[in-house]
Amino acid sequence: MNVAEERAVVLARRVRGWELPDAERAAIEKRLATRWKSSGMLASAVFFVLTLVVVGAFYGFCALIHIPNGWVTAVVSLSVAETLIRRLHFFGTGVESALWLGGLLAAIFGLGSEGKPEGLLLIAAAFLIAGARVRNPFIAAPGLVFVISYLGLKHWFMAALVAGIALAVIALALLARTWQRPSTEMMLIITLMVAPVTGAVWSNGHTSVAWFALYAALAFAELVFGVARRHRGALVGSAVSLVTALFVARATFDFLSIEWKLIAGGAVLFAASLAIERALRGRTRGFVITPVKSAFEEAVRIFGSAAFSPQTGPHATEPPIGGGGQFGGAGSSGSF
């Protein structure tokens, strides 16, 4: 798939979210049509899972009939994936991604496990190769997570931290240039968010105030970049780095218990969002607060809130006994 085709496919997906008359939308989609078959985020996730089920079942079937399940599954999966890509022009459907990833993982699992951390590097390679081939950053990004996790598993905690921050800095620097392929840009944005978090998680308990300062500096750099270039990804990355910095510094700020940290963090976030909303109200250029339809925000607000609401326990029909009982809700559960 060439650059123009990838851009047309991604733009066609965006067009579906625009509020356009049906005829206008159809005309634009026709103009942007390529030979590539693609599907939206949700549909491709469903296809991805269903295809992984097929690959997994085939792997198990080969084992039961006593043939080398790893290699056979890999050869069959990759052959089918390449046929779908080259002959039927599948791109971003979820099927070809699952076949590539499932095939490579089957080959690795077929080798058997010796329980060595180096196995993680093989898995990382599988994700990175599959992600690069199908140009799917959501498949490639876990590869970086596995590489940093390998350093953590080897107890090279500082190396894990440095790798996480270094990858984020490189990604930020690369985001400064104009990328033609949407998948490249997305890969850099995901790296910006995922790499520092993974490093911080693996070096949990082995950090100091200096590392907090480094993460805070990264957050600041991302914020400056995001504001200067009006780059949403960098702004979200800045928020993620700031939270990571606070996570790294939690031992330093030990004078607050977890519940007060949660409340203070929540209050700061809410106050910051209120301040931003007020500062941008009425603006018509630059950063604005104009309402835009966001399915993600809507899903988070409605279904996320419902998930946090009180729910019944495993013995709902039984009344609470004696002086005890359980309540759960608002993200908390307590026993008394």
Next chain:
Amino acid sequence: MLSFDRELVQLRDEGLLRPEMASPLISGERGEIVSIHAEVRVMAWIGVMLIVGGAGVIVSKNFDRIGPLAIATAIGVASAVCYLWFAMRRKSGRSGALDVYILLLGALLLSADTGFIEAQWHLLGGAWPRHFLLLALIHGATAYLFRSEALLALALAAIASWFGIERTLGTLFTSSHALAMRAFACAGSLAVWRMANRRREFERLFDHFIANLVFWGGLILTFQQETRFAGAAIVVIFAVLTTWYGFRRREELFVLYAFVYAVVAIDVVIAEAIGTNILVLLFLIVSTIGAIVALFWLHGRFGKAAA
């Protein structure tokens, strides 16, 4: 930085995109106008969830020290302040984009407080699940009063809890058909409410809750030995209806999960009938490939219907 500026200008120049539509889009791609509305709202939502989570931990950790009455009063007052703030802002006509999250915070604190009071003092005795009904009524009423989908979601979730429906995957394997019946009864109650509902913006939320409750109930029956066929039949028939509805409403999400639920139900029935591991895996391979092909066809048809 990625930009579709060039393509949008081309679409405008070719007359495919009206200039008044193209102008803000092109400005957005050039970074001249960047709306961070969704990001700011998600940030506010996370803030609310952290506050509510922290309050929950305070309740459970400091119960002995602070005392139940003080805790219940403090949460109740905090909740009331949130409701009052929202109502006053609305009345004064100065409500902002984030006020809805203050309302949500108040509602979640109210839920936590009600649960805590009931767990502590057993005001409803053996009928303790009725506190969920009380919450459903309050959240439902405030949802209509303030036109809030998030509060309606809380009300519907509270009703599901009142019916004793657990929201965990393990339910599928461990539940009895009494739970399935409760799921159907809950879906039926919500369907009646949906028919009485006069707010169009709430319809989708009702539909998603009802569909998932029926599918969940059907799957629970499918996983039980004695009701396997009846459960699968319910899931498949309802999947057909949901798919039709999804096409009619142009909502692909309904089509997708109807299909997935139906595939799971059919696979469970046939895999159980086959019994042998090799044949089960072979069936799983063939049936899932068939499902992928069928879903591709449906997905394509949906795209054409939407166009």
